Amino acid sequence: MTTTVLPAADLRQRSRVGWIVADALAVTQRNLIAYVRIPQALFFSTLQPIMFVLLFRYAFGGAIPISGTAYVNYLLPGIFAQAVTFGSVNTAIGLADDASKGLIDRFRSLPMAPSAVLAGRTLADLCRNVFVVLLMTAVGYLVGFRVQTNVAGYVAGFLLVLGFSYALSWGAAVLAMGAENGETASLMLFPIIFPFTFASSAFVPTASMPGWLQAFANNQPVTQVINAVRALMLGGPTADKVLHAVLWIVGMLVVLAPLAVRRYRNRVS
Amino acid sequence: MQVVGPELQEQGRRLRELGDDPFARRHPRRGEAHELDPPVVGVQLADDEAARLEAVDDARDVRCVAEPVLRQLPHRLGLTIAQVEQGADGPIRDALARRDGVEAPRLHAQEQAQKGPPDGGRVCILPHGHHPSRFIDLNQRLTALKYSANVDGMSEPAITLEGVGKRFGNVVALDGIDLAVPAGTVFGLLGPNGAGKTTAVRILTTLLRPDEGRATVLGHDVVREPHVVRSRIGLAGQYAAVDENLTGRENLRLIGKLTHLTVTAVRQRADELLEVFGLADAATRTAKTYSGGMRRRLDLAAALVHRPPVLFLDEPTTGLDPASRNDLWHVIEELVASGTTLLLTTQYLEEADRLADRLAVIDHGRVIAEGTSAELKARLGGTVIELGFHDAVLAARVAPTLGAGAHVEGASVEVTVDGGPRAVAGILRQLDGDGIEATTLTVREPSLDDVFLSLTGHKATSDELEGADA
Numbered sequence: 001m002t003t004t005v006l007p008a009a010d011l012r013q014r015s016r017v018g019w020i021v022a023d024a025l026a027v028t029q030r031n032l033i034a035y036v037r038i039p040q041a042l043f044f045s046t047l048q049p050i051m052f053v054l055l056f057r058y059a060f061g062g063a064i065p066i067s068g069t070a071y072v073n074y075l076l077p078g079i080f081a082q083a084v085t086f087g088s089v090n091t092a093i094g095l096a097d098d099a100s101k102g103l104i105d106r107f108r109s110l111p112m113a114p115s116a117v118l119a120g121r122t123l124a125d126l127c128r129n130v131f132v133v134l135l136m137t138a139v140g141y142l143v144g145f146r147v148q149t150n151v152a153g154y155v156a157g158f159l160l161v162l163g164f165s166y167a168l169s170w171g172a173a174v175l176a177m178g179a180e181n182g183e184t185a186s187l188m189l190f191p192i193i194f195p196f197t198f199a200s201s202a203f204v205p206t207a208s209m210p211g212w213l214q215a216f217a218n219n220q221p222v223t224q225v226i227n228a229v230r231a232l233m234l235g236g237p238t239a240d241k242v243l244h245a246v247l248w249i250v251g252m253l254v255v256l257a258p259l260a261v262r263r264y265r266n267r268v269s
Numbered sequence: 270m271q272v273v274g275p276e277l278q279e280q281g282r283r284l285r286e287l288g289d290d291p292f293a294r295r296h297p298r299r300g301e302a303h304e305l306d307p308p309v310v311g312v313q314l315a316d317d318e319a320a321r322l323e324a325v326d327d328a329r330d331v332r333c334v335a336e337p338v339l340r341q342l343p344h345r346l347g348l349t350i351a352q353v354e355q356g357a358d359g360p361i362r363d364a365l366a367r368r369d370g371v372e373a374p375r376l377h378a379q380e381q382a383q384k385g386p387p388d389g390g391r392v393c394i395l396p397h398g399h400h401p402s403r404f405i406d407l408n409q410r411l412t413a414l415k416y417s418a419n420v421d422g423m424s425e426p427a428i429t430l431e432g433v434g435k436r437f438g439n440v441v442a443l444d445g446i447d448l449a450v451p452a453g454t455v456f457g458l459l460g461p462n463g464a465g466k467t468t469a470v471r472i473l474t475t476l477l478r479p480d481e482g483r484a485t486v487l488g489h490d491v492v493r494e495p496h497v498v499r500s501r502i503g504l505a506g507q508y509a510a511v512d513e514n515l516t517g518r519e520n521l522r523l524i525g526k527l528t529h530l531t532v533t534a535v536r537q538r539a540d541e542l543l544e545v546f547g548l549a550d551a552a553t554r555t556a557k558t559y560s561g562g563m564r565r566r567l568d569l570a571a572a573l574v575h576r577p578p579v580l581f582l583d584e585p586t587t588g589l590d591p592a593s594r595n596d597l598w599h600v601i602e603e604l605v606a607s608g609t610t611l612l613l614t615t616q617y618l619e620e621a622d623r624l625a626d627r628l629a630v631i632d633h634g635r636v637i638a639e640g641t642s643a644e645l646k647a648r649l650g651g652t653v654i655e656l657g658f659h660d661a662v663l664a665a666r667v668a669p670t671l672g673a674g675a676h677v678e679g680a681s682v683e684v685t686v687d688g689g690p691r692a693v694a695g696i697l698r699q700l701d702g703d704g705i706e707a708t709t710l711t712v713r714e715p716s717l718d719d720v721f722l723s724l725t726g727h728k729a730t731s732d733e734l735e736g737a738d739a
Contacts, residue, residue, distance in 0.1 A: 010534035019529065026526040034514040037555070102510035106571070109474045111500035112527040268437070268477065 023113040027120020028127075031094065035128060045090060046132055049083035050139055056203055057143045064204050069234055073148065076140040077157065077229040078202030081222055083136055084129050084165035085197050088172040089186045091125045095176035096185035104267065115261045122169035129165040133158060148234045157232035160245055164225045167252035170260050177263035196222045201230075221248040427452040427579050427610040428473060433482035434634075435468050442468040444634035445482065450612055450627075452487075452578075455605050457625030458614040459721070465634040466614035467507070470583045473612065474504045486579055500528075503572035503580045507587055509564035510571070513557040517548050517567050520556060521574055528575035542570040546600060562593025569600065579610045586620060598623060618717035628717075632725045645720045653719055654693055656700075657681045657709030667705055671696060676722075685715060685723075 014022060035042055053075070061071040095118070098104050107117045137145075137154075147154045172189060179185035199213055200206070200222040206214050217223055228245035231238040426449035435443040443465045450456040458466045471477040472484050475495040483490060489497045511520050518539050525535035543549045546566040551559060556567060565585065572580060585601065586594040601624060605611050615621050621628050622642050630638040630645070638645055658664045661680045668675045674685040686692035693712055700707060 010530050010538075012529050012531045014529075023527055026523060030512060030515060030519075030523050033519065034512075037514050101513075102506050102508035103512060105471075105476055105506060106504065106510040106524075107527070108476055109499055109502065109504040110524070110527050111496055111529065111575075116527070266478075 020113040020115060020119075023116030024119035024123060027107075027116050028123040029120075031121055031124030032127060035124065042128065042131070045087065046135055048086065049079060049132065049136055052082060053079050053136065053139050053143060060203070066205065069148065070144065072140070072144045073146065073234055074230070075203065076136070076145045077161075077226050077233055078200075079136055079140070080133050080157075080161045080229060081164065081200075081226045082197050082202050083132050084161060085168060085193055085222060087125065087129055087132060087165065088168040089189050089193070090128070091121055091169040092172035092176040092179065092185040092189050093182035094125075095121050095173055096179040097182040099176070099179075099267070100181035104264070108264075108267070114265050115257075118170070118173045118257075118260050118264055122166060122173060125169050126162060126166050129162055133161055133165075149232065153232045153235075156242075157229040160225060160229055160232070160242070160249075163249045164221070164245070167249045167256065170253060170256040173260040174256055174263060177260060177267060196220055201226050221245075221252065224248055426450055427454075427487055428456070428612055429483075429485045430469065430473070431483045433469070433472060433479045433484055435465075435472065435477065435480050441634050443472075443479070446631070446634070446636055448629055448636065448639075450610060452610050453608050454626040455611040455613060455624055457621035457628040458612065458631060459616075459618065459621045459628055459717070460614075460631040461616060461725070464631045466631060467583055468634075469631075470504075470581050470612065470614055474502055474581055475499055500575070501577055501579055503575070503577035505565075505569045505572040505580075505582050505585060507584045509561075509568040511556045511559075511564055511567050514555055516553050516555050517543055517559070518552040520567060521571060524571045524574045530575065538574055542573060546570045547596075560593075562589055562596060565589060565593070565597055566600065569597070573604070577609070580604070580612070582611065582613045584614055584616065586615070586617065594620075618721060622717050630721065630724055637724050638720070642717060645717065646715045648720065648723075652686050652692065653713050653715050654684045654686060654696060655681055655709075655711040655713070656684070656696075656707040657711075658705075658707060663705070667700070667703075670699070670703065681709070683719075685719065 056075050056079075057072050061075065064071055066074045095104075098107075098117070098121075104117060108114075137158075172185075175188055175192075176185045179188055199209070199217045200220060201217065202222065206217040206223065209217055224241070225245045225248065228238065228241040230236075231241045428448070428450035430446050430448040433443055433446045434441070446465070446469060448456070448469075458469060460466050468477065472479050473486060473491060475491050475498050478492055483492075485491065486498045487501050489501070491498050512523070515523065521539035521542055522535050525538055530538060540549075540552075543552045546569070548563060548567060548570070551563060556564060559567065569582070569585065572582075582601070586597050589597065598620070601611070601613075605624070611624075613621070613624060625642065627641055628639065628645060629636045638648070640648075656664075656667075658667060658680050661677070664677050664680050664682050668677045668682045671682060671684050672686075675682050684696065686696070690712075693710075697707075697710075
């Protein structure tokens, strides 16, 4: 068995940026394989947003007055945001589980780009969210949702939701890097996710909330993204809303991604 | 620095004087390398020694220099180093790369160049097993052959810890540890849970920054050059860090990609390792379906994908059944025979005894003893006598009469004595005189367990059962 020296010819040469991309894609592929290989996990994680669609469409929706459009049309953009927000828990669980199983230690001891493990996870979850949002659109159509603008409006809203989901994944990564295992990670994340998802315009107009809560609800990113998506898919003025949503997404990415990578590099256990 | 240079020079000179040395072969033909196995090894000399080394100019001298040394050296040799004429290492390295697909690293050549090489020559390192006749074959002028031997302090250490300390809050995990592991040797870090073994490994593998002190791997500081260190090391940990949802092959290929091998090398290396580790039949199964022993083997294989010259194994066999443990030991032994430097942590004294050339016992973040297993055992004196009695009460009553080295283990008493058989007779006479009858008598060499007990005041194996059950 020869183990001591690696022939230089076996080492691949790439630029630094090239390696950042290549390493991230290698990890992405690894995570996607898991999604394909355990379809049950994907199935059950889509079940929950479907339940939300049905519950709000048929159980609560009748009691929520919306002006200008049917409640189901109002609901679906909210569901898209809710699905990806809750979905960010998967990012945290995946990373924290990798850490608790020692995989993160192994990756950190390899000469790979330090951003790759997190980028690979968030990119895989982005793929997952593409699937989830498309599925929710299909479910929405079955229960009466109709895009009221045009295809371009839907596509723009779809991209906005995905961009937001990607930024959220990095937030989940920041948290996961401090969690002991997947279970703790999800326990840590839900108390943050709940107020942002429910104290937003996802299911009810914020105007129905008390003043102090409105101040929060109107200005937090989930609402801002949902409002932009609604404008794009249902009509109305879009420019300001989309700008706000994009600023939130970019701002979150700029702050959260480097922070997550920093926490990954400086992990203690 | 201990140097075997003078004897070598002497030996070489005498053989040259003889003139018709039977080993002399000015221009060995291709294919003769095998005849000359085991590989010829040179000895690395201190700089001043090397400067005095006579220039020798052909294969005969290479052999003369190396032959006597070979017998003195431990069985595991890391590297063969040839000192060749100025600039000549380039063609040799190229030729070897073409011929064997293995590139000789330039590492020491650079270091040597900075220090000012002896005789204006350059030093080139060849992987262990590369017979020097291979360069002679290439018609290169060889001026001397050196070897970095793993004799005390002779070679450049592959791993060093200098005054390394690490705290977690108020807990002192490492309290100023100094260690040096010579290249090509196996070093065992022995200690109970929480002694600081894992912390030391985590610092050396760049996973943790030391609070104080300095740690290097192959001369590279782990804090300042983590990326270089990572490209030279392999780590296999306590938990088999494999992705359960990937197959064995996919796991190894992933590591291959992340260690930046070419596409061809990734595939070759994965299949090669699956074969070597007896996982070829399970290559397409997900790791989830693997047994504990198979996972450990896959984990170890993953640490070897990029052929790291330095390997860290953190409790590699904890939790394995005896058969799997034995299998893994075999694999590790083969590995180190090929020249890999290995730092191993373990709670199993048997494991340290079997695998490690040298050991350090750590407890509460400090090195409390260091040496070969034989040296550590020798500290205890010669012989352990184990006497069994009818019951624990009797054992407890007898123990104090047998001297300070005696301690009670249930219904038996263990005494460590210097005098061998004579001491045994003495103890038996004493018991006889006191009218006490022992039911069993065992005389044995001290085990590392005994060493541990005498050093730390507690048994190393107290956690072992838990570990094995986990």
